[in-house]
Amino acid sequence: MIRYTIRRLIAALPTLLGVTIIVFLFIHLIPGDPATAMLRENAPAEVADRIREQLGLNKPWFINLGEVNCPQQDPNVKSTSGGVFMTYHNCDKFGGFAALRYWQPRLDRPFDSQYLLYASRLLRGDLGQSLVTKNPIMDDLKLKFPATLELSLMAMLVAVGIGVPAGIISAVKQNTPIDTASMFISLAGVSMPIYWLGMMAMMVFAVWLHWVPAGTRLGNDVELHRITNLYILDSLLTGNAKALGDSLKHIIVPAIVLGTVPMSLLARMTRASMLEVLNQDYVRTAKAKGLADRVVVLRHALSNALLPVVTVIGLQVGGLLGGAILTETIFSWPGIGRWVFESIQFRDYPVIQNVILVIALIFVTVNLIVDLSYAVIDPRIRYA
Numbered sequence: 150m151i152r153y154t155i156r157r158l159i160a161a162l163p164t165l166l167g168v169t170i171i172v173f174l175f176i177h178l179i180p181g182d183p184a185t186a187m188l189r190e191n192a193p194a195e196v197a198d199r200i201r202e203q204l205g206l207n208k209p210w211f212i213n214l215g216e217v218n219c220p221q222q223d224p225n226v227k228s229t230s231g232g233v234f235m236t237y238h239n240c241d242k243f244g245g246f247a248a249l250r251y252w253q254p255r256l257d258r259p260f261d262s263q264y265l266l267y268a269s270r271l272l273r274g275d276l277g278q279s280l281v282t283k284n285p286i287m288d289d290l291k292l293k294f295p296a297t298l299e300l301s302l303m304a305m306l307v308a309v310g311i312g313v314p315a316g317i318i319s320a321v322k323q324n325t326p327i328d329t330a331s332m333f334i335s336l337a338g339v340s341m342p343i344y345w346l347g348m349m350a351m352m353v354f355a356v357w358l359h360w361v362p363a364g365t366r367l368g369n370d371v372e373l374h375r376i377t378n379l380y381i382l383d384s385l386l387t388g389n390a391k392a393l394g395d396s397l398k399h400i401i402v403p404a405i406v407l408g409t410v411p412m413s414l415l416a417r418m419t420r421a422s423m424l425e426v427l428n429q430d431y432v433r434t435a436k437a438k439g440l441a442d443r444v445v446v447l448r449h450a451l452s453n454a455l456l457p458v459v460t461v462i463g464l465q466v467g468g469l470l471g472g473a474i475l476t477e478t479i480f481s482w483p484g485i486g487r488w489v490f491e492s493i494q495f496r497d498y499p500v501i502q503n504v505i506l507v508i509a510l511i512f513v514t515v516n517l518i519v520d521l522s523y524a525v526i527d528p529r530i531r532y533a
Contacts, residue, residue, distance in 0.1 A: 150521065157520070161513045168509040169271070172502050173264050177210055182230075183280045183496040198229045204280055209234050209262045215255040231263060267502065277499040281492075286503050289488070294507070295378035296366060297477070297484030301469040303381075303400050304408035308465070312412040313458065316419025320427060321446060331416060338413035347406045347479035354402050361402050364481030371395045403480045407473060411465035418461045422454035429453075455526050463519030467512040 184200040201207045208231045217232075219240030229238050235252065270277055276286040315335070319328040355363035366380055367373060373392040376383050381400070384393035426432060427450055435445045474486035481487070485504050492500040 150524065154517070154521065157517050161517070164513060165506065165509060169268065169502065169506060170264070172505045173210070173267070173498075176498055176501055177263075179493075179496070182206060183498065201229060201231075205263060205266065207231050207236055208266075209236055211262050211264050213255070213259050213261045216253050217251050218253060219251050267499070271506075276503045279492075279500050280497050281495045286499055289500075290485070290503070290507070292378060293483060293485045293488050296482060297470065297473050297486055299379045299381060300400060300403055300407060300473060300476070300482060300484060301466070303404035304469055305411065305462070305466070307404050307408035308412035308415055309462065312415030313419050315416040316458075317423055317446065317451065319416070319420040320423035321442075323424065328420075332420070335413040335416040338409045339417075341409065343406060343410070343475045344479060346409060347403070347476055350402050350406050351479065361398050366396060366399050366483060367392065368395050368399075403476050403482055406480075407469060407476045411462075411468060414461055414465065415458065419454070419458050422457050423450060426450045426454040452526070456523060459519055459522055459526065463515050466515045467508070470508045470511065 182201070183204060184197040184206065198207070207229050210231060210233045212234050213236075214234045216236045216238060217240060218238045229236065231237075240251070267277070276290070278285050279289065282289075312335075315331050319331040322328050351363055354360045362368065371392050373380060373383055373389055373396075374387050376386055380396040381393065384390075384396055423446075427446075432445060432450055435449045436442075440449075470486070473482075473484060474490055476482065477484045477486035478490050485507070489501060489504050491497075492504075
């Protein structure tokens with residue numbers, strides 16, 4: 150299993166490399182740039198050029214093959230901008246071959262480009278700094294990632310704790326009103342958009358009923374000694390009952406909203422997998438031996454129906470991190486989802502690139518853990 154794990158980790162490196170390239174490319178294709186986002190609408194082009202130079206945005210994206218200096222200023226394009234392979238002055242970086250006649254090759258620094266500088270810092274473990282706040286991205290990530298991790302784990306706990314039992318009961322009570330109601334609720338859960346469900350939940354439970362607070366992770370009047378920045382865990386480690394209760398009140402509604410879709414999918418997948426297993430000969434043999442229904446369902450049927458369920462759980466981790474962008478924005482949750490949303494508004498390239506890379510790394514890691522768990526769940530599976 151160790152050799153298999155090492156091979157999987159090595160195979161994940163090209164995937165992560167491809168993620169960095171694709172994300173870098175698509176981010177730079179979005180209209181606008183940080184310089185214009187920081188300035189007012191009618192700011193002078195010279196000021197925007199100065200900011201681009203300070204941020205390194207005037208360098209080519211991938212390979213530095215020189216500069217293109219167009220003779221006339223076009224008011225519809227930026228005066229200086231970085232293209233895919235060249236730096237363009239007073240002309241459109243997507244202007245095609247017409248601008249190549251003004252190309253001035255400079256092959257002395259071919260690797261002086263935005264992506265290669267970003268990749269070199271990444272290999273050194275340096276995530277850079279935010280273009281907007283100037284804060285080191287690693288410092289902000291240490292503060293915001295635990296918030297998203299805590300919310301995602303709580304949402305997955307809700308999804309597994311409700312979805313799997315609901316699927317088991319539906320399979321055992323097939324074609325009964327309980328089965329029909331369970332599948333109807335799961336279909337409704339997977340059909341409701343997160344942004345609509347989040348706003349409705351906040352309006353009902355926070356605004357109308359005042360059962361839970363609206364937004365943030367902890368009340369202003371609650372003190373907590375932060376060790377891991379996972380507030381529930383820190384409350385348990387420090388024995389702070391007040392902080393534990395307050396953090397649970399803040400997280401319960403966002404966790405239910407975020408966990409609704411995976412909960413519905415798990416319920417339907419568990420039901421389908423259990424129905425297939427319950428019709429197997431060894432289950433009928435266990436019933437014929439006189440074993441209790443609970444033992445037959447949980448020990449003989451469920452253990453053999455878990456493989457597809459575990460696969461769905463692993464796949465939903467990435468969905469939770471993606472859905473956290475909407476959930477955190479609605480509930481003002483200070484995690485990486487809301488951070489990415491704000492960074493997109495200001496075209497904060499380094500933050501967007503590094504957060505998506507972290508999400509991709511988590512997704513790859515969770516899928517590896519799911520693959521390794523197959524051998525634990527089913528003894529027939531062996532990794533040579």
